[in-house]
């Protein structure tokens with residue numbers, strides 16, 4: 154469904170990602186692991202069009218979308234749930250969700266999509282009028298995911314959804330991810346939490362200082378000594 158081929162990307166003239174190649178099949182959860190500063194967010198930002206490629210290609214269903222803008226990527230259904238959630242704190246939960254569905258493709262279906270999202274997250278339904286900034290971290294993560302779903306995501310890219318959450322919320326967020334997977338959604342799951350990701354993603358990539366150090370099934374990645382090395386920075 155999505156193919157990243159030899160991607161080089163970074164900031165200014167400094168490349169961070171060095172020839173990164175990644176594939177996502179339809180309906181797959183793919184894990185992207187790596188230590189702090191490995192380049193995980195830079196890869197997500199490249200897929201969402203915020204970071205421009207220096208070379209290499211991004212293909213969506215075989216079409217080269219490398220030159221498209223972030224806005225066009227949203228219209229194509231490539232949706233980012235950003236690291237640190239980045240909900241709009243002064244706006245209500247409802248307004249945050251409506252904003253998620255603002256793109257041309259999703260806007261006409263917002264009422265229907267809102268119902269689906271609230272069925273998935275009853276906690277948000279109870280807090281629709283509450284300013285998003287007053288939610289707990291776990292609730293904000295739910296809202297960030299809900300906002301991404303409102304855009305009728307075809308590929309949902311989750312950037313460290315477990316970061317800073319209590320164990321109970323982490324478990325809940327991962328149950329939601331499993332539920333979305335059952336519904337057929339394609340997801341790229343960026344995490345530092347190795348064991349958790351290996352349990353939920355059948356296939357994983359390990360990024361180490363901007364390049365893919367290990368890739369394969371969860372078992373292969375778990376058993377490869379380079380996986381732990383990539384984390385320890387050896």
Ligand SMILES: Nc1ncnc2c1ncn2[C@@H]1O[C@H](COP(=O)(O)OP(=O)(O)O)[C@@H](O)[C@H]1O
Nearest residue numbers: 164165169187188189190191192193194195196
């Ligand atoms: N806006 C930016 N400008 C310059 N360098 C950046 C920027 N964002 C990230 N970097 C650098 O890119 C590298 C990878 O960062 P990032 O993609 O955020 O890693 P990760 O998400 O794996 O922690 C780091 O060395 C970081 O300092």
Ligand SMILES: [Mg+2]
Nearest residue numbers: 193194195236
């Ligand atoms: Mg990051």
